[in-house]
Amino acid sequence: MPMRNRIRNLFRRNKRKRLASEHVESEATDNSGGDAQNSSNEDEAKKENRVEILPPPPMEGEMPTYFHVGLLAKMCLIHGYSNGLWKLQSTSKTEKDFFLSSFGEGYPTWNSVYGGLEAYKEEGNFHVSLAWLTDGYLLSDLGARGDVLGGMWSSVVKSMLGTSEGCEYQCKVKCAFERNPAKVELYVPIYKDPLFMGYILAEPAKNYLLGYRTVFNVEDKKFSMHALCMGYSSGSTEVGLKLENFETIRGSIFQRIGEKWALALKANLYGNVNAKSVHIGGQYELEPGTSIKAKVRGDTRLGFVFQRKLREDIEVLLHFCFEGKYPINGKHKFGASWYFNM
Numbered sequence: 516m517p518m519r520n521r522i523r524n525l526f527r528r529n530k531r532k533r534l535a536s537e538h539v540e541s542e543a544t545d546n547s548g549g550d551a552q553n554s555s556n557e558d559e560a561k562k563e564n565r566v567e568i569l570p571p572p573p574m575e576g577e578m579p580t581y582f583h584v585g586l587l588a589k590m591c592l593i594h595g596y597s598n599g600l601w602k603l604q605s606t607s608k609t610e611k612d613f614f615l616s617s618f619g620e621g622y623p624t625w626n627s628v629y630g631g632l633e634a635y636k637e638e639g640n641f642h643v644s645l646a647w648l649t650d651g652y653l654l655s656d657l658g659a660r661g662d663v664l665g666g667m668w669s670s671v672v673k674s675m676l677g678t679s680e681g682c683e684y685q686c687k688v689k690c691a692f693e694r695n696p697a698k699v700e701l702y703v704p705i706y707k708d709p710l711f712m713g714y715i716l717a718e719p720a721k722n723y724l725l726g727y728r729t730v731f732n733v734e735d736k737k738f739s740m741h742a743l744c745m746g747y748s749s750g751s752t753e754v755g756l757k758l759e760n761f762e763t764i765r766g767s768i769f770q771r772i773g774e775k776w777a778l779a780l781k782a783n784l785y786g787n788v789n790a791k792s793v794h795i796g797g798q799y800e801l802e803p804g805t806s807i808k809a810k811v812r813g814d815t816r817l818g819f820v821f822q823r824k825l826r827e828d829i830e831v832l833l834h835f836c837f838e839g840k841y842p843i844n845g846k847h848k849f850g851a852s853w854y855f856n857m
Contacts, residue, residue: 578693579718580716581716581726584745584746585767587769588769588779591777591798594820595834596818602620603855604854604855618630619631640660641658642657643658652677655673657672666692666693666695670689671689687705688703696719709733710739712731722747722748724745740759744756744757754769766781766784778796790814804824805824806821806822807820816838817837818836828855829855830853830854831852833850
């Protein structure tokens with residue numbers, strides 16, 4: 516996995532950030548619409564982090580994942596808009612392929628600082644990583660991958676040690692197998708991790724995806740998620756549909772217009788339909804590596820993002836959001852994000 520996306524996953528695993536900011540995010544900022552949790556009590560810590568997952572494009576010969584369904588629309592309408600006032604990510608690589616990464620973010624306010632450090636080493640088909648987060652968590656990965664039965668398998672033991680309030684340890688195993696046209700990925704709890712999660716994905720025809728995903732709470736012995744998905748993507752046109760818990764239907768459309776323009780729509784189509792779940796926007800590529808994005812949410816909140824690659828290994832992203840109904844007296848949100856991959 517590219518190091519920048521490993522860092523993004525570490526941000527998502529920051530429990531304190533999630534619990535402290537979800538209520539603020541749902542009321543005052545652009546978020547991921549129907550995927551955001553609105554409760555900030557401790558019971559929510561047992562539930563899945565429902566922040567939108569934005570995976571990197573699959574590598575050559577690799578199948579996409581469940582979260583690639585609707586990815587182009589999510590990158591157009593979500594990526595960058597929900598960042599905090601500031602964000603810094605830096606990754607450096609030694610001559611012996613040893614990666615050192617650091618990251619920090621002011622989210623949702625200037626002084627609400629979160630961040631951490633990670634060391635990552637890959638050797639052949641094995642990898643190991645150790646990370647420290649400012650909210651008192653130590654994370655470790657120990658993984659391996661290989662070829663078997665004409666397909667690819669991988670397994671990662673993921674451990675988390677919390678030290679902020681006593682000593683808290685959790686462990687789970689992420690295992691996956693893919694052989695075209697199918698892919699399976701599971702998170703199996705080993706010790707004090709409450710969730711068993713996984714999905715099955717199939718590619719019945721070129722550019723088409725069908726999948727099923729589930730989340731089972733081992734402690735409460737009940738399912739908290741059933742989801743079916745179907746998607747189509749040709750690179751210029753993308754359509755995605757997801758049925759969650761047989762109650763909510765979410766859909767997205769992305770369409771490129773020429774070489775520089777693109778339009779996107781993302782909304783809840785049935786169940787849990789509200790103004791905040793509707794996102795309409797577009798993007799324009801000024802030049803390779805430089806683009807402008809704009810969107811409007813159903814409650815008239817407007818957002819703008821400017822994204823530029825200064826060099827192949829340095830990228831800057833600026834965002835600004837405000838309430839369309841109250842452009843002067845309403846709530847405003849702005850910030851800057853910097854990414855360094857040396």
